[in-house]
Amino acid sequence: MKRLPGVIFSAILLVLGSLFQLLIAVCMGLGAAVEQKLVRSGGHLGAGAAAPFPAWMPVFTYGLSAFFVALGVWGILTAIGLFRVRRWARYSILVIGGCLTLIGLPSMLITLVLLAIPLPLPATVDPAQANAVHSMTRVVFGVVAVFYGIICAVGISWLAYFNLKNVRELFASAPGQVAESRRPFLISVVAVLLMIGAVSCLLMAFLPLPAAFLGFTLYGWEKAAVLLVYAVLLAAAGVGLWRLEEWGRRLAIAMQAIGLVQYVVYIARPSLMTRYSEEINRMMNLPQAQPPVQLPTMFYIPVFGFSILFLIAIVWILIHYRGAFVRPVVPPQAESPTLP
Numbered sequence: 001m002k003r004l005p006g007v008i009f010s011a012i013l014l015v016l017g018s019l020f021q022l023l024i025a026v027c028m029g030l031g032a033a034v035e036q037k038l039v040r041s042g043g044h045l046g047a048g049a050a051a052p053f054p055a056w057m058p059v060f061t062y063g064l065s066a067f068f069v070a071l072g073v074w075g076i077l078t079a080i081g082l083f084r085v086r087r088w089a090r091y092s093i094l095v096i097g098g099c100l101t102l103i104g105l106p107s108m109l110i111t112l113v114l115l116a117i118p119l120p121l122p123a124t125v126d127p128a129q130a131n132a133v134h135s136m137t138r139v140v141f142g143v144v145a146v147f148y149g150i151i152c153a154v155g156i157s158w159l160a161y162f163n164l165k166n167v168r169e170l171f172a173s174a175p176g177q178v179a180e181s182r183r184p185f186l187i188s189v190v191a192v193l194l195m196i197g198a199v200s201c202l203l204m205a206f207l208p209l210p211a212a213f214l215g216f217t218l219y220g221w222e223k224a225a226v227l228l229v230y231a232v233l234l235a236a237a238g239v240g241l242w243r244l245e246e247w248g249r250r251l252a253i254a255m256q257a258i259g260l261v262q263y264v265v266y267i268a269r270p271s272l273m274t275r276y277s278e279e280i281n282r283m284m285n286l287p288q289a290q291p292p293v294q295l296p297t298m299f300y301i302p303v304f305g306f307s308i309l310f311l312i313a314i315v316w317i318l319i320h321y322r323g324a325f326v327r328p329v330v331p332p333q334a335e336s337p338t339l340p
Contacts, residue, residue: 004166004167004170006161006167007082007085007167007170008082008083010082010093010158010161010162011079011080011082011083012079013154014075014076014078014079014082014093014096015075015076015079017075018071018072018073018074018075018076018079019072021068021069021071021072021075022068022069022072024068025065025066025067025068025069025072026065028061028062028064028065028068029061029062029065031061032058032059032061032062032065033058035057035058035061036058056207056208060207063203074092074096075096077092078092078093078096085170085171086171087171087172089171090162090167090168090171091185091188093158093162094158094159094162094163094185095189095192096155096158097154097155097156097157097158097159097162098155098159098189099155100151100152100154100155100158101152101155101156101159102155102310103148103151103152103155104148104149104150104151104152104153104154104155105148105152105306106303106306106307106310107148107151108145108148108149108152109302109306110302110303111141111144111145111148112141112145113302114141115138115141115142115145182244182324182328183242183244183324184321184324186317186321187241187244187317187318187321187324188241188242190241190252190314190317190318191238191239191241191242192238193238193314194234194235194237194238194241194252194255195234195235195238195239197234197238198231198232198234198235198238199231201227201228201230201231201234202227202228202231204227205223205224205227205228205231206224209280210223210276210279210280211223211226211227212266212272212273212276213226213262214261214262214265215265215266215269215272217275217276217279233251233255234255236248236251237251237252237255238252240252241318244324244325245325246325246326248325249318249322249325252314252318253315253318253319256311256314256315256318257315259307259311260308260311260312263304263307263308263311264308266304267301267304267305267308270301
């Protein structure tokens with residue numbers, strides 16, 4: 001079976017990206033070991049640190065390391081599937097491409113917005129060097145924007161390329177086919193995103209940090225209870241969508257509505273999110289910065305605005321494909337004639 005050059009190039013690029021993620025995982029693991037040693041000795045990150053590391057920080061870093069290991073393994077297995085032209089690998093790289101787009105596009109837009117905001121300088125910076133520091137900051141943000149732009153471009157290119165007719169036909173005729181499903185691809189993507197969200201809420205429920213919900217900052221058992229309920233609802237909606245249950249579609253729409261209300265609240269009252277960020281910094285023993293008054297509004301509005309558009313797109317998908325949730329009517333079997 002002849003492989004298309006684009007498939008081979010995508011597989012090679014995916015292997016390189018996966019190896020980079022594994023490298024990040026190793027660095028995080030080493031960093032977590034250093035953090036754990038500092039926590040045990042009661043030390044600080046540096047001489048200027050105001051407070052020692054929180055005791056939970058090494059566990060959190062180890063968790064991030066394991067997460068990047070999982071991503072790296074997923075990418076390598078997908079690349080192997082692409083080299084062997086397995087049908088499941090096409091679906092896998094479409095999901096990866098969608099995730100890269102969802103990460104790269106908003107991050108690039110946010111970074112470009114930050115380029116237009118006069119960020120405050122630390123008190124230790126010499127005022128005579130202010131212009132040089134601002135110029136260097138713009139360069140850094142520009143490089144970061146280009147980086148996320150490349151990630152977004154790769155994701156979009158995979159979404160477009162692996163949906164081309166000749167590529168679909170190549171993988172459709174490949175061995176290892178799976179049974180055809182009534183479930184639209186976008187419904188499967190939304191279901192997976194909801195399940196990932198459920199896992200994230202479950203992890204956040206046990207992380208010793210406050211949670212922001214509808215303008216309130218939640219702590220302790222209140223935070224755990226809300227996040228656990230939210231995780232159960234997200235998981236149920238994801239499973240319902242995967243099984244094409246109508247109740248799952250309606251529950252998923254209701255969860256997006258809650259998210260829309262949440263983002264509208266924080267767009268209308270950006271000071272609520274600013275106070276929440278300050279509380280996070282306080283609990284993580286990070287220094288409290290004093291940004292300009294207009295900075296929180298200019299930063300949060302594009303972030304939450306994009307999030308609102310994303311949730312609206314999910315609602316549109318759930319409404320557009322509502323026909324897939326209608327159970328097919330099985331015609332009654334004709335009665336066989338009775339013999340005299």
